[in-house]
Amino acid sequence: AFFTRTRTGEVQSRIANDIGGMQATVTSTATSLVSNFTSVVATIIAMIALDWRLTVVSLLLLPVFVWISRRVGNERRKITTQRQKQMAGMAATVTESLSVSGILLGRTMGRADSLTNSFSGESERLVDLEVRSSMAGRWRMSVIGIVMSAMPAVIYWTAGMTLQLGGPGASLGTIVAFVSLQQGLFRPAVSLLSTGVQIQTSLALFQRIFEYLDLPVDITERPDPVHLDQIKGEVRFEDVEFRYDGDDTVAPVLTGIDVTVPAGSSLAVVGPTGAGKSTLGYLVPRLYDVTGGRVTLDGVDVRDLDFDTLARAVGVVSQETYLFHSSIADNLRFAKPDATDEELYAAARAAQIHDHIAALPDGYDTVVGERGHRFSGGEKQRLAIARTILRDPPVLILDEATSALDTRTEHAVQQAIDALSANRTTLTIAHRLSTIRSADQIVVLDSGRLAERGTHQELLERRGRYAELVRRDTRLEPTR
Incomplete structure (x- = not known):
């Protein structure tokens, strides 16, 4: 019953495209998540050991960056859902149109140009969604990178103002070591935020796959089925x-x-x-x-x-x-x-x-x-x-x-x-x-x-x- 109401290309697309995207998430993204998370945690611990006040200043904007990343991830997730549906529709169109029966029908009905135009239209819509998926939130993530690149200057300014106001300041060696750790934090932190965006985006793929995996099975075998060795045929x-x-x-x-x-x-x-x-x-x-x-x-x-x-x-x-x-x-x-x-x-x-x-x-x-x-x-x-x-x-x-x-x-x-x-x-x-x-x-x-x-x-x-x-x-x- 499932296959009588589901286009073959839709099933093929979920097997090839959606599961392929999930594979990339589970392998490369998961590996990147573990390594970058370890680097970020270790660096923050070292920064706290040097000067907890400067660490607070360095991480003050982190909740804002996480919020921005989640917004970008949700946006890309919606676009990815549309993109995967478009890919499935295109796969179904190709499967139907490029089969022997589809080609025969298109040629004999004089609809070859129509089928070609339909494919071109599907392709253009897919290109648009691919570009939107790649560009969504790009400028916001760039702003995060620029701000984090400027954080060493903020640390120098904060340390200098503290000394000028007569407060307990850090030594020059501590400040230099702290800024070095902070610069080492930049790359894995940005990568970690980007990984979070990728994970949110990939949830659209997981959702589409589990739509099928969670469907109830219409025809199932009983836990203790009857087996007949000799079948008469009544x-x-x-x-x-x-x-x-x-x-x-x-x-x-x-x-x-x-x-x-x-x-x-x-x-x-x-x-x-x-x-x-x-x-x-x-x-x-x-x-x-x-x-x-x-x-x-x-x-x-x-x-x-x-x-x-x-x-x-x-x-x-x-x-x-x-x-x-x-x-x-x-x-x-x-x-x-x-x-x-x-x-x-x-x-x-x-x-x-x-x-x-x-x-x-x-x-x-x-x-x-x-x-x-x-x-x-x-x-x-x-x-x-x-x-x-x-x-x-x-x-x-x-x-x-x-x-x-x-x-x-x-x-x-x-x-x-x-x-x-x-x-x-x-x-x-x-x-x-x-x-x-x-x-x-x-x-x-x-x-x-x-x-x-x-x-x-x-x-x-x-x-x-x-x-x-x-x-x-x-x-x-x-x-x-």
Whole structure:
């Protein structure tokens, strides 16, 4: 849920820029703080030992300098917060615009110049904030340096006036030694004040990082989770209710869903857009947690299972296939790192993609490109299916895995899906109803509620919502 509402570039910026700034603070600034603080304390002790009255005069303005430094630090902290937000926005813009999909969209929509201008505008705003951050309070810190440089003259004047007025004065040697110590105090004292400013400025970075670190974890493993060695694959939805973010003020996405999917059988979920089909499927692998009722696997609430059991039990093939910018073999082995070449070939054959891979010049070492854009939609989908076959989960979630494909490609992918679904508990979220007619049971969702349930033939005979969806799907179906 966090990643559905957060821009990727924002996360990347906090990892790279904010944590990088924190690292500089913790290393160089902390080291400087310790060494300068030690020097300042030791020098002040020596000055007090020589003449406490001159020491008081020397440090009389120190509280003012500390107050000025805090003001400068607070000012820079506010600017740094704005700067980091701007850097995050710029990183998000770059991530979205310079991806393969972003470039493709910009070129085909004739918006390349607009994207360039947007980047330039973001850069100019960032430059302005960088300059403001560097210059904020600079003249005030310079005044502190000038005043501290003039302090030896103040000491000489004070000592002279004391002697002239007949008071107990310090000897010439004491005054010279005192001024030497004071000059030695100048550099670490100014550095210490500057370090204080840097620490205050860096608090903006710490605040942004802890905004993420302090977020509650949506999906957690129980302290004593259940581990299943043998998984049959029976899935049950028992009076399931779901609301996004657990917000009771909005209508639930799912309400009162009661469905049992016996081990090894198939369930198809159909319904209009926004009916809650994908959400229902995502409750099984715990991409979301139910807000009412429960989802069970072999009679155990999925919230009570350990993550390892869920990962072994449930495989998901979605409409949007994600492939890493790596070789075909590496993408397939993401599901099973220790898979042998023979296992890769067998999975690819089952997904009907082995012959195509073998015909490539580099075979399984072919790099798929950013998000797999070197392959067609059907080829990427079959690679995703091969990856899931290699993992061999007993429960399979198919989230509209063929809805974006043409009829010919869909037929090839569907054959791969049939091979993948064999002897597995399969939950299919369907867009094209022609792909789910052989399902053991079909449920129709409408506005998050269970409207109908039965086999394909039973639902057609009822002439209800499913029959209407089939008629509409048939009219839209192209001639084969």
